[in-house]
Amino acid sequence: MRFFSDNAAPAHPKVIEAISASNQSSTAYDGDEWSQRLDAAFSTLFEREVRALWVSTGTAANCLALAALCPPYRSIVCHRDAHIEVDEAGAPGFFTGGAKLMLLEGEGAKVDAANVTTALDLIGKDVHQVQPAAISITNATEYGLVYRAHEVAALGELARARGLALHMDGARFANALATSGERPADVTWRAGVDAMSFGFIKNGGLNAEALILFRTELFDEVAVRRKRAGHLSSKGRMLAAQILALLEDGLWLQNARRANETAQLLAQAVPARLAYPVEANEVFLHVTPDEALHLRSQGFDFYDWRPGEIRLVTSWDQEGDPVERLAAAIATL
């Protein structure tokens, strides 16, 4: 029973259908009708004009944005456990041409304005130390915590005051919104976010993420960087079609709600073992190696996060039965 990662879930049937339905076209790259509809679709969602580009991975979406926001000789402030630090094989350094990540502590992989301020204040204002250019946050975080609009706004205000850009890794943005119930606009551009990756792959998509630019003037540069990074698919219509299929009728939010709700079910069944509050679709539990072994022997698949801690992730297609069985299995450990 899969609790390993939402990455491993199948694509939603409507996504497969959309790929098939977009197969015929007379235009390559992003000249097709599906790609051309993205700007409008996301502008509606975000209640203002935005530019949107499809890319095929979250790493590409994050790092193309960061490259546009941070020159090679500056740094990006992020949490020590951020995906861009620990899970992208150094892609930020590659895409930016050598920019550094400046790592912060913070409970549940959450960056807060006070921590950022302290860190920034320690940097000597000279040419010897690398000066920051951007702050990057992940929503929901790598530990499944959700930023509320006011928290992002505090970071946005700080960023503006210090002349920094603000980037959001939204690989699980749907899960965050499904929990907070906030408007997409409130937790992003109204709170000061300049660019974000908007994740679909963990939420029913196959291989399409959206890179959203609130600073629309960055579009041309990012479009060139996308091509230069080998991410301009000649049949990009099938990436756009996936995104549109999930956006339409709110399928993306439905999917995320399903994943979140099953995570809640699990969390409520084993409250004493929770390592973090469960706010999205990730559940971190205190489980000994022996216990983990025992769970695996019963067919549960999950990730050993660190000694004594496991990570369980529910997906858009999560059925209740495995959750109940897992909850029961943990209860009897």
Added chain:
Amino acid sequence: MRFFSDNAAPAHPKVIEAISASNQSSTAYDGDEWSQRLDAAFSTLFEREVRALWVSTGTAANCLALAALCPPYRSIVCHRDAHIEVDEAGAPGFFTGGAKLMLLEGEGAKVDAANVTTALDLIGKDVHQVQPAAISITNATEYGLVYRAHEVAALGELARARGLALHMDGARFANALATSGERPADVTWRAGVDAMSFGFIKNGGLNAEALILFRTELFDEVAVRRKRAGHLSSKGRMLAAQILALLEDGLWLQNARRANETAQLLAQAVPARLAYPVEANEVFLHVTPDEALHLRSQGFDFYDWRPGEIRLVTSWDQEGDPVERLAAAIATL
């Protein structure tokens, strides 16, 4: 009627089916059964052990290979009209970290050993001039010409003698083999090729190309570079499945033959206008701007290659009727 690019063709129905059929899996990235079958499938095709990685574009396939073959401080010898020079937005410079392309002349975008030798001999052997590390050729070339095994072997021998690697951009490798009838092994590793991109997207695939490493020891480095470039799809099984669907039962060769044959039909109908011999699925014709306009007004879509010359590309799904109509239209110009 589409003669603009094989890039714009639909994916083959079996490819769409394969994507759908690979949708369920319990493993992310390339741990799935489809991805795991690639090495064996290509090793069979190439009659020796090779390592194969899926990527989503030809640019990524080319440039990941080049980055493994050429350090940042050296250069890659290629034709002035090579795709890596004119159509990849500088991706070789990005992936390699600044390596140069050293551009050669040559009829029909073909690189020959004599030209390479002359160019290499002009480079001062010191630290002031950039020293070459690799030769890159495209087969079929950007003008639709096909390298035979003995031609590649001459370049392979030269490369070995000079300590250079040999790379093949095989975006239209299927079209080349469909024409030459040569064995994949003979025109690649037996002729000295170290790594190649093996194209499927222009030949019935949706968004999967294969990067083939004949120098199998490069696999680990390339796998890291793929991740670092944002090209490690979490649901990569659907890329592998596309490739397998085309490899099985020789669908890739059937598709290429269809494209080539219809290009021949067209070429034979208008021999006086041919700018280059037609050896694959591209037809370059001498056509004045006025004539081109006239053709377009009749519904034919194609690329203005340069003043007085147009490019027509047939695809795996090419039907005969538009070819006949185009031939007739050109004949009556």
Added chain:
Amino acid sequence: MRFFSDNAAPAHPKVIEAISASNQSSTAYDGDEWSQRLDAAFSTLFEREVRALWVSTGTAANCLALAALCPPYRSIVCHRDAHIEVDEAGAPGFFTGGAKLMLLEGEGAKVDAANVTTALDLIGKDVHQVQPAAISITNATEYGLVYRAHEVAALGELARARGLALHMDGARFANALATSGERPADVTWRAGVDAMSFGFIKNGGLNAEALILFRTELFDEVAVRRKRAGHLSSKGRMLAAQILALLEDGLWLQNARRANETAQLLAQAVPARLAYPVEANEVFLHVTPDEALHLRSQGFDFYDWRPGEIRLVTSWDQEGDPVERLAAAIATL
């Protein structure tokens, strides 16, 4: 007798004295009094406010400027024989993070506006081809030709019209001005130059070049890039002191005049053999390999430029006697 390169000449005695005289200081990097005087000294020379940074090589001066003028994903238009293309080991690609050089033809390594226009017009305006960001010219050129202000102005106008920056490699800027008699301002910023390297090393300096920014707002970025490239000497005062020693009392122009005059002497003695007009301190002669051997056997040292052509360079410390002896030796070949 040295005609190999002005690079190999000694430093002027006043330069050595200046190094010695600046040895005592209480400040590191560029906080010292000599470094602090550079902006004013060059602002006076150029009749407007400029920012000036010392660096220790011409390659560093050129490439730091180019990195500030051209993003990684665009290109720099220059002559095929430009120093940045053939003599800097790919440094432009390194400093810019992968930008391309787009190479032009042109007599005597001179770039003219017509050639640039033709080349620019051939570039497809899309994301597939690399778009230019800057034009770089060398004055005096690698063949010793001198740009007059009106020639630079034509390029400057073109650059502005196309949204490109204009860079000048002034490794032999002194030699150019010594010949043209034009004002530094007229041939640089008034003609549209945005940044330049101002050479001293070939003209009596030891290891100090000046990087001059007419777009003064680039200073902070360039200062960081200088540090990041390992070019912020902790005792930079001795670089500044060299430059000041050569600027004061017009020593830089005196030195250049001496070199140019002796080159003229040589040129006038062997007019039939000249491969290019002699406008600065370089003389290119048609000389067979046998003749070259014969000259070398008499103690003359020079560079074999290409088969049948040699390069002779006079220096700031050029004495007349070797010139006369060389002229005589060539006359009797």
Added chain:
Amino acid sequence: MRFFSDNAAPAHPKVIEAISASNQSSTAYDGDEWSQRLDAAFSTLFEREVRALWVSTGTAANCLALAALCPPYRSIVCHRDAHIEVDEAGAPGFFTGGAKLMLLEGEGAKVDAANVTTALDLIGKDVHQVQPAAISITNATEYGLVYRAHEVAALGELARARGLALHMDGARFANALATSGERPADVTWRAGVDAMSFGFIKNGGLNAEALILFRTELFDEVAVRRKRAGHLSSKGRMLAAQILALLEDGLWLQNARRANETAQLLAQAVPARLAYPVEANEVFLHVTPDEALHLRSQGFDFYDWRPGEIRLVTSWDQEGDPVERLAAAIATL
């Protein structure tokens, strides 16, 4: 009275003389007799064949070595306070093409094998996390602590066991040896060091550091990278001559001893205020901001290291009187 930095000290008179004496040459770059003597001079010092290159800054020496030891997609393990992390403007990222620094804790900026092991063991062995390629240590450290041969050997053994290279930043290597009395060979290559920067600039040199390669096969690559980074001075003889002047007759050790001894004098006068043991030429003292102000008002110049802590650095030309006056001033605070 200067206690700010050994960077700000003058060059030793013999160094200035050596520059002057090497001014005449007939060869550019590193073809001159001084440059050609470096390999032999350092091979003698290190009791085995080494290759040595001059460069003009410690940052260049460090980062050229690191670029040869670490590919762009891997990381370098170092202390959080290492010069390459906090004082080189991100140069390691620039020279390597995007490699990361992986930061360790450790008293006095010292890296020990246990800390490194713990950190390495936490890295997932997959393509998602950046894998290390090298360990870099600074000797003497940024806090003036000295590695003994056995300590380096423990790191060297660990590096070999893990397939990592070992780099030493020897900006104050002379100060380290002056204290430890160990043989250069024992604390470097015999202990597993692959490449090091050997500092002269803080120890009587003007602007010459040596990059020493114990893995001599790296020479060609490093020589190209040096040129490509704009660090191949055309009159490099004056860099080589500085180094030779300091190596000959053991002047480098004499200079370092003088600096260390005066630091000891100071340390012994104010033992209660020492933040770290004083093993080289740096003294870190607990001093309140008010006290610091008071000391400055008496003409003492130093660096505010962090709140409540100042750094005092003695130099090769340190006279005793200011040390005694400073000691007295501190005693009466």
